[in-house]
Amino acid sequence: MNYITVYFSPTGTAEKSSVSMIEALAEGKEFGRVDLTAYSTRETEKVFSTDDFVVFGTPVYGGRIPKVAAQRFARMRGQQTPCIVTVTYGNRDYDDALLELSDLVQANGFVVQAAAALIGQHTFGQIQVGRPDEDDLKENQQFVKTFLEKAEKNPRKGSVKLSIKGNHPYKAGGKGGMFRPLTADTCIQCGLCVKNCPTGAIDSDCSTIDSGRCISCFRCIRRCPVQAKNMNDSSYLAFAEDFSKKLATRRENEYFLPQK
Ligand SMILES: Cc1cc2nc3c(=O)[nH]c(=O)nc-3n(C[C@H](O)[C@H](O)[C@H](O)COP(=O)(O)O)c2cc1C
Structure with a gap:
């Protein structure tokens, strides 16, 4: 086998x-x-x-x-x-x-x-x-x-x-989420996020994201070697805090x- x-x-x-x-x-x-x-x-x-x-x-x-x-x-x-x-x-x-x-x-x-x-x-x-x-x-x-x-x-x-x-x-679902990762000025344009994106949603400039393709999987955030990809957005952070309490x-x- x-x-x-x-x-x-x-x-x-x-x-x-x-x-x-x-x-x-x-x-x-x-x-x-x-x-x-x-x-x-x-x-x-x-x-x-x-x-x-x-x-x-x-x-x-x-x-x-x-x-x-x-x-x-x-x-x-x-x-x-x-x-x-x-x-x-x-x-x-x-x-x-x-x-x-x-x-x-x-x-x-x-x-x-x-x-x-x-x-x-x-x-x-x-x-x-x-x-x-x-x-x-x-x-x-x-x-x-x-x-x-x-x-x-x-x-x-x-x-x-x-x-x-x-x-x-x-049930309806499976499409992905509505969060779109941000790119900080510290981005070194190494291209890792572009290469790793499962849906080919990130442009070769490493920061332009095709919203229709992005599924909010956050692989780019986890793989970024300089932590430039992030979700430091106040509405996401408020959601994440509340959600984390609910699912503790x-x-x-x-x-x-x-x-x-
Ligand atoms: C867009 C999106 C939708 C999700 N929906 C659910 C869900 O319906 N129920 C749940 O318990 N977790 C949900 N999750 C969490 C993932 O299922 C969970 O983090 C999983 O372990 C991620 O797998 P991976 O590490 O292989 O990518 C969702 C995550 C994302 C990004």
Whole structure:
């Protein structure tokens, strides 16, 4: 079996979650990564076989999977390829995102064997800072262990019955947020933000942002080597402070295994 994780992860939490899952599945063996975050990957196509086992990972945006992630995942084709779907969300709710991801990959030839909705540090404010943390990663390992034990006791190739939370039709969401990062005079025009932007929204001058393309993922803020990209805007700061208070109570990860 080849173990591969396929993810979209602007600020790295969904990546951390899905890599921890694939590492546990691979049990010390090598595993592959298909990182679909960069704009340059928007037309990447891959076909997986029954010898592959894939872990998909993405953040939740407005209770859905980000539209750009959905478009990139739609180019991944399975051939009855087993997979685990995971979404990582910022402690508010994942609403219909996990169900949406499961539906999407199933329609493309993957067989969803298990699923997880995991907590990651929220992009905005100071919410669940540092998550997924050591405890989260241990829980992921335990989940994979239980999954493997169940699979060994009851091997099956076809679809399994999972009760993933979510509704059809899905709620509206997934487009991204309305915050547009600012650029301070300290910008050295190194071009890292331009290169890293998942949607190609930043002009080569490093400061002009195409508002229609920006999804407020804040990857440019996190990757800027001189902290020139920022959200030091009073209305954002007021929102972030209030939002951080609202979402301060720790939520736990949720795991979905076959019922029998
Ligand atoms: C535009 C946008 C919308 C978001 N919507 C939600 C949401 O509906 N529920 C939630 O709990 N977190 C939400 N988040 C937080 C992210 O899901 C969370 O921070 C995630 O861990 C980011 O993943 P990444 O580090 O892989 O980019 C949102 C973040 C952004 C940028």
